[in-house]
Amino acid sequence: MRWIIPFLLFTTSTLGQEAPDWLHFRPGIIHQQGCIVCIKRAPAIGADSDGDGMADDFEIRYGLDPKSREDAGEDPDNDQFTNYEEYRSHTNPTDPENHPAFWTRLRVTQVTRESVELRLLAINETGPPVMLRINQHLHAGEVGDSVQGVAIVSRQKDRIICRVNGENVTLEKGKPLQFKQPVVNLSFGDEMLRVVPSGETITLENEIYRTHQLSRDGLLIKDLNTRKNLSFLVPARSREVLNQIAEILK
Ligand SMILES: [Ca+2]
Numbered sequence: 001m002r003w004i005i006p007f008l009l010f011t012t013s014t015l016g017q018e019a020p021d022w023l024h025f026r027p028g029i030i031h032q033q034g035c036i037v038c039i040k041r042a043p044a045i046g047a048d049s050d051g052d053g054m055a056d057d058f059e060i061r062y063g064l065d066p067k068s069r070e071d072a073g074e075d076p077d078n079d080q081f082t083n084y085e086e087y088r089s090h091t092n093p094t095d096p097e098n099h100p101a102f103w104t105r106l107r108v109t110q111v112t113r114e115s116v117e118l119r120l121l122a123i124n125e126t127g128p129p130v131m132l133r134i135n136q137h138l139h140a141g142e143v144g145d146s147v148q149g150v151a152i153v154s155r156q157k158d159r160i161i162c163r164v165n166g167e168n169v170t171l172e173k174g175k176p177l178q179f180k181q182p183v184v185n186l187s188f189g190d191e192m193l194r195v196v197p198s199g200e201t202i203t204l205e206n207e208i209y210r211t212h213q214l215s216r217d218g219l220l221i222k223d224l225n226t227r228k229n230l231s232f233l234v235p236a237r238s239r240e241v242l243n244q245i246a247e248i249l250k
């Protein structure tokens, strides 16, 4: 649009005079009958008159004010998502049952490497799949699975052999195991969650996710609600967090 400015300056100085013929070859900018600049009267599809990030047609459809930026941050249906967030997710800002997935509100706030305790509480062999209860969480426990940051190498009646930081260690029922691993702090609105990056279950309202992998871009989680094994990246919030992740993954 920058190239319009010199035109405006020029045409202002020539108001009241007949425009030279060569100007008539600028359809859309110079009107053929001599009006200088053509102004669109109706908003184009996708136009955002108040610049609040939500298109006019969306605001009109749901009774919002396309001439006020105030409503972008409001939540009239009280489903915990703002009108702007609902617009971005193509959901209905007036229907509390229709909203973006809860994981979209998760943010990585801090990543540290800490000593974590693993406790194998039960092995249920009535499966498949064989289920392990570790630190109160239930995991599918087949060889090759990864649970709470450790990969299962083999399984016996009351113990599993897992790979931790490049070493095989035995996790025995009733005997806690301490080891260092990354811990990710997540914010979910005002709530704070602490998770290990691999295999921990996260329940948000009634939606269930599983942490999958920490990468330099953030935490990858799997959506267990759709059973489609979809993966989502939870964005790290700041350069500081990305630096923490890079340090831990060195
Ligand atoms: Ca708008």
Ligand SMILES: [Ca+2]
Pocket: 074, 075, 076, 077, 078, 079, 080, 081, 082, 083, 086, 093, 094
């Ligand atoms: Ca809402």
Ligand SMILES: [Ca+2]
Pocket: 077, 079, 081, 086, 091, 092, 093, 094, 095, 096, 097, 098, 099
């Ligand atoms: Ca809604």
